[in-house]
Amino acid sequence: MDALRSPDSRQLPTSPGLSWGSHLGAMLRLGLPLVGVQLAQMSINVTDTVMIGWLGPKPLAAAVLATQGFFLFWMFGAGFAQAVMPVAANAAGRGDIRGVRRSVRMGLWVILAYAALAMVPLWHMDAILLALGQDAEIAALAGTFMRVLQWSMFPALAIVGLRSYLSVLDRAHVVLVITLIGALINALADYLLIFGHFGLPALGMQGAAIASLATNIAMCAILIIYTALSPGLKRYELYVRFWRPDWPAFVEVLRLGWPISTTIIAEVGLFAAASVMMGWLGAIALAAHGIALQLASIAFMVPLGLSNAATVLVGRAHGAEDWARLGRAAHTGLALAAVIAVLGALLFFLAPTALIALYIDRGNPDAAAVLAVGIPLLAVAAAFQIFDAVQVMAAGLLRGLKDTRVPMLMAVFSYWAIGMPVAYVLGFTLHLGGPGIWTGLAAGLFVAALLMTWRFHRRVALGLTAA
16 A cells, blocks of 8 residues: 655555554554464464474474574574564655665665574584483484574575565565465475375475475565565665665664564573473473464464554654654554453463364374373463563564664563573472473563563653654
8 A cells, every 4th residue: 555655756655544443444454464474474383393293292392492493593583674674664654765675675684694694503403402401312303304494594584574574565465475375385395295195205304394495485486576576666676786785774774683683582582491491391291382382372473463563553653753643553552462362362271172182193192191281381371372462562662663772671681580580490499390381481471561561651751752
């Protein structure tokens, strides 16, 4: 949708009106496709986990560790891609087409350079897992899996950068369609390569890794073709002289991106550390944790998508210095995220057995044990849905204001000074096991939600916006 005239008579997206209904409509128009993108992306991971889970608890436990490791590095890189969103949205709010192009182009530079650096630790994932006390057989399986999966880092991060670009320009629906295509490609490739259907070799876990790599390459290629050839995007000239550096824009993406990356990694790292601790409890506990974590992650995709929409809407209002619209967009986002989180929590409380059963073969002798461990974890996950939704929405609102450093410190404090110690003490000192570890996760999310929401509501007093 192109309705805001820039100074050179070309068009950029509009801001909503002042009514609450208009803000809700704008949030849903932009947010629902982004939620769909997150869910479609998650469906790729769910498909991998479900099909690998049919191979047994050990392959599932190894895939959980490898996938957690991959996403730990991917999410850090995604922070730089997400930094593109507030910078480009601010430029769009000012009607600055060149500013949009500069931020996106240099954002792609940053994330591709980061992906190259990430290859080294990912290649040695098995050694890292052994150093963290994981079972040698499971670590070896995870390392072999990672040596294929890691090459997905380049296209996967480029996808996030281009998604930020298209979201700012109200074209999130395009990303949704492409991601849905990717989910179908991945499901078919998993079915063919993991189990060896239609005459293809049964590659097991390696088949899932190859499927993920091929899917990410295909999605990235489609996005590049679309952003290069779409008539409505040609005026941005994103790939014209792509090799030419723009150091001020590069530095701005780095300046905003590393705190976003650190904020993301503080939370993702907490969950990855929880996976390591669950691994100390055995393969059954780790497999149950992986299932419960993925279910919680699916629910989290909804507020995450809405928070990205809130970043764009607040960023546009901030760029246009429209403080009334900024406030209403923020409160709409917080209320919507909380309502959706309550619905997700109810589902976890009411149907834990049915949800976990989707991931396991009930004929497997270990299935009952995985189910018994997983049900209490989902009960805790239901309890922290609201905290998680509010903290990610508040973080998105602050990013729209280009406020990233103090939220980073808040996140590190919440997750590592509160969440991690509570998880360890409850899980091992007080011998509560998995539910104790997950209660620590909930404690960290609660403190983060409290601190970040407080900071946004103090935005005027803190000098983040005018009165």
